[in-house]
Amino acid sequence: MKNILLEPIAVIDVGSHSIKMEIAQFDAKGSKEVLTRLEHSIFLGSDVFTKGKITSKSMRHACKIISDCAALMKEYGVSRYKAVATSAVREALNQDIFINRVKVTSDIDVKILEPTEEMKLIFLAVKDAIEKRFGLQKHNAVICNIGTGSTQIAFIEKGVFRNIQTLKFGTLRLIEEIFTGISSRRLKDSIAPFIENIVESAFNSASENMTDMLIVVGATARALVSIQRDKPPKHIATMSRKDFERIFSKVTEMTPAQLVERFHLSDSIAIGLEPCCHLIEQIFKITSAKSIVIPIINTRDVLLRDIVLEASGEPDRFDEAMISSAEFIAEKYNYDKEHSTAVSEYATTLFDMLKDIHNLDQKSRLLLQLAAILHDTGQFISQAQHHKHSYYIVINSFIPGLSQTEQKILALLCRYHRKSPPKTSHPEYTGLSTADRVRVCKIASILRIADALDRTHQSRLKIVKAETDSTTLNIHVVTDSDDITIETWGIKTKSDMFSDTFGLDVKLIGDLEI
C-alpha cells in the first residue's frame, strides 16, 4: 500500500562551500510546496582541500548554521528529515568528530552522501523526463554532476547505468586547492590543460563507447542557463554547443563581480563559472554530443523526493541500474555469465522463501544479487584465493547507489562465498557494526548454498520449495536428470556457515521434472 507523506519534511545539504536547507511539503498529487529555504556560505571545502580536515572555526560555524536549521525545523513542525554531507566532509579526516559535534549541538544526524548514492538519486530524479524528451535508450550518455568540491561523471549506456567516476574537481576547489597564490593570468593558462588531463583519464577508464549525450547538473551549470535566457525553463534546459561557446566567452570576458551584477548570481557561483565551462568544454571535446541537457534540479529536490519515496514503501527502481553496473564490472573481469545468473536466481529464490528465518530487508536481497554477479570476478586474477581477489575488485569498483558501508558488505560477501567464514582476525569484517556483521553472515550463507546449487555451472536445477523444521532446512529441487549427487555434495561442503548462522542443517531433496 502506498503511503502518501503529507507532513512537512526537510533536507539539509552540507556542501563544500555552503549549507543549504529546504523545508517543503507535498500534496496528495505529489506536487511540492516549498515552505522555506536557508542558505549560508561556509569554508569547509577550503579547509579540507588544503588541510585535510575541518578547522575548529569552520566546525563552530557549521554547527551554528545547522542549529539554525534545527530551529527552523521546529518552527515548521518537521520531524522527518535528511541531512547529508558531500565532498568536503566526505574527504575530511575528522568527519566523525564533525558529525558528532553537529549531533550534540543540534540533534541533527548528518549522513555522508557517497558520490554513487548522490548520482543514483540524481539519475532517478531526471531519468523519466530525459527519457521522454530525448530517448535515453538510444544514447550513450554521461551525467556530469559538477559541484563546488567534487564532480561525478556517470556513464549511462542505452539507458543503463554503467560506471561512475569521481573527479577531485570542483568549481571552487580548483582555485582553492591547486591554484592558490598564483596570478590570474597563469591561472587561466593552467586551467585548461589540468582539466583536459582529468577528464581524459576519467573517460578512458570508464567507457569504450563514444558518448553522444551530455547531461550536466549542479548549481553552476544551472547558472549557465540563466545567462543563456531570461526565463529559464522549469524542468529541463538544453544548450547547443554554439550557445555554450558564446556563453563561455562571455564568462571569460566578464569579472565575477560583473557576472554577479548582470545575472543576479551568487558570488561563489560567479567565481566557479569559468572552471565549470572549462570542464564542459573538455567533455564536449571528448564526446560527440551536440548539446548539453541541463535538468533544473538540485540536491535538495532530489533528497526531498527520496524521503517521500522512502515513506511510500515503494522500491526505488534503481536496482536495475545497480545490477547493470555490477554486470559491467563483472564483464570487465570475464565472468561466467550463466553461472552468475544461475546463482543469482537460486540465491534470490531462497532469500524470498526463507524470509521468516533471516528477517532481512530488500536492500540485503539486492546485495545478495550483486554478490551473486560479482563473487567469482577474482578468478580473473587467479583461481587460487579468488574469493580474496574478488574482494579487492569489488571494494575498488564503483557501483552507483551504494553507501560506503554497503560496498564493504558487498565486497565481504564475495570474499565469504567460499573458504573461511568470517573471523575476528579479519579486520575488514570486524570493522563493521554488529548488525552489519550479522547481515554479512546471513547473506553469505545463502550465497554459499546458491553457489553450491550451481556446482556444475550448468544451471540445471530449479528450486520448488524450501521448508524448515526445528533442525533442518529442506530444499526441494527439480532437475532434468535424477542425479543431484554433485549438488548434494556441494551443499555438504558449503552449508557449514549456514548451519552455524541459522542453526539448521541443509538437506537437498531432488524430484524428477515432470
Add this chain to the structure above:
Amino acid sequence: MMPQDSFINRELGLLDFNSRVLEEAEDPSVPLIERLKFIAIFSSNLDEFFMVRAAGVNQQKDSGVTAPDPSGLTPAQILAEIQKKASGLVKRQYVLLRNKILPELEKKAFRIIPFSQLTPDAEKEMEKYFKSQVYPVLTPVAVDPSHPFPIINNCSIEIAVSLSKGEDDNLHAFVEVPEVLQRFIKVKTLSTPQISAYVLLEDMILAYIDKLFVNCKIQNAFLFRMTRDMDIDIDQEGAADLLLQIEESLRKRERRLPIRLEVISGTHPALRKWLEEKTLLRPNSVYEVDGPLDPSAFFELISKEQRTELTEPPWEHFPSPLLNDQETVFDSIKKHGTISLFHPFQSFDPVVRLLREAAEDPDVLAIKQTLYRVSGDSPVIDALQRAAENKKQVTVIVELKARFDEEKNIEWARKLEESGAHVIYGIAGLKIHCKALLIVRREDNRIQRYVHLSTGNYNDKTARLYTDIGIFSNNPDLCTDIASLFNIMTGYSEYQNWLCIATAPIDLHQKFVELIRREARLSSPQRPGRIIAKMNSLVETTVIEELIKASHAGVHIDLIVRGICCLKPPRGSGINIISIVDRYLEHSRIYYFENAGNPEYFLSSADWMPRNLYRRIELLFPVDDPTTRDLIDNTLRFQLDDRIKGRRLEHDAKYRRRKPQKNSVKSQLATQQLFKSLIATDKKISKSFTVISGRKEDG
C-alpha cells in the same frame, strides 16, 4: 546626468512640506483646535528638521564638503537658504498664532495670561503652586571660572540669568524649565466653565527668579531654547552589543553640537551675544520668536481642552466586510486568500486579533514579526509575549534605532526577551524598516502559512492617524518569500532569489528602475505608459532621472508625494505631482505600473529615498487581489482629484492649490465614505469609480 533644474534641494523640499502643514493651520475652514494642532505639528517637525537635516548639512559644511547637491547648491548655500526659508516660516507661524489663533481661542476655549496681568488672588494661587510644585525641582546652575559651562539639554526651555553679588557684577547662571512639570498651569481663580485660563510655566519661573538666587541681584533674565545635532551615528562595525551602544549614544546626545538657538524677540543683546559665544553657535543660527517657545507643547493643552465644537468630528474606523466575529481571522484569510485593510479608514483591530488568536491557538507553531515603532502599552507586544509564554517559537526583529524612539524600544524589547521570545536587535548597518508578520500553523498535519504585510508600523495608535495599507494573505509564493526574508534578517540565511517580492538593500532599487524603464519601453503614442506612485518622499536621484526619461518616452506619471519631493516637474512634461496634507498623515506607499494593459500594483515600506533603497531593509510586495486593486484604484483617483487638500508642485518648484471644481473632493473624506459604504451596503465596490487606466486629463 540630468540638468540641475530638474531637481529641488532635499532640505528645502522638507521645509516646503512644513509650509503646507502651516497652510492647514492657516485655513479658516479647519476647526480652531485642529489649526492649533497643525501649529504644534509644524513646530515638532521643524525641531526634527534642525536636529537631523540641518545638522547633517552643517556636518557636511564643517567637514569641508563643497560639492553641490543634484539641484546645484553647496552645503553653505543650502544653509543660507534654510535660514531664509525657515525664518520666514517661523514668522508666519507666530503671526498666525498671536494674531489669529490665540485671540480666537480666548473667545471660545482658553486663554493664556501673561503673569503681569494676574489679579492679586490669582497671583496668590500661583505663588502657592510655585512653592509647592515648581520650586523643589528647579536647579540653578552657576557659570563662573570654578564651574565649567554646563551642558544645555537639547530642545528644553532654559532661562539665562545675569546677576551680581556684592562687588562681583558679572555672574551668570542657567535655570532649566523642567520638562516633568506641566507647561500650562491652570489658573482656577480666573477660569470660567466656558473659558479656562492658563499661565506658562516659564513665565511663572521668571516671575519668581529672584527666589532662586539668595543675596544676589538679578540684572537680566531671558528665555531661550537650544537645538542640537541629534543625528545618531553609531559605529556598527565595532558594536558588540547594539543595545548597550544605543543606551550609551542616548547619553552622548546631550553633548552634540548646537544647531539652532531660539530666543524671544527683544532679548537683551549683550546677554544673547554672551550665550552665542559660549555655546559655539554658528552664525545665522538664531531664530527670534514673537510668542511662547516650543509651540509643540500645545499638544498638552489640546488634550486637556477637548471641545467637540472646535475639533473635527471623529471618524469611525470601519471593520472589514471580509472579516467577522463568527470565524477566526485564519479562517477568513483562508476563505478570501487576500484581505486588505486600509487604515485608518478601516480598523487596525484585526491585526491585533490575529496575533491574539495565534498566541492561544494550539496549532500555531511559530510567529515572526518585525517591530519598528510600537506604542508604549502595545497590544501587539502583549500578544507576542503571550505566544512566547505558550511555547510558540516567537521571533521578533526589533529596530532599536527608530529615530527618537530608542528608549521606548529598549524597554519592550527586554520585556519580550524575558517571556522567552527570540529577540533580534537589527542588523549592523541596516535599519529594519519593512513591516512583516509571518505565522506558521499546522492544519491537518500540514503546514499553512499566513502573512500580514503593511506600509505602516505595527502601532495601534498611529494606525488611527496614518493612512496605511496592510494585507493578510496565504499566497504560497508570498509566504515563502517572507519566510526567506525573515531567515535573512535573523541571520539564518543569505539571500537567494525572490519569487515575487523585492527588498532593499538587495534588489529594490534595481526593481524600481526596471519597472520604470519597462513602462518607458512599452509606451507608445497610441498607448502611453502610465505610472502612479504614492510615497512620503521622493529624493533618490537615479529614480528621478529614470522618471524624467520615462516622461520623455511619453509615459504619464502621477506622483503623490506627501513630504519632500526633489523632482521639479519639467514644464509641459507628463509628470503630475500632488501633495496631500489633511487630518490624517498620508503614509501609504503605492506603486502602480500599467505594463501595457497588464497592470502591476505594489505596496511597500519604502519611499524613493536613498536611505530606503540602500541603507534599510525594505519590502516591496505585489497586490494581485482584484478587490484590493479596485480599492487602491479608487483611493488613488480621489487623491489625484483632490483640489481641496491636494497641492500641485509646478515647474517653478512652488506648490499651488488648483482651482476647485464642482466635483472636487477631499480625498480623505471620500475615502472614508467609500469604506463606510462598503459596510453599509456590503456590496462589491462600484466599478464606476475605477478610472485609473485611461487617464483622465487634469483641467
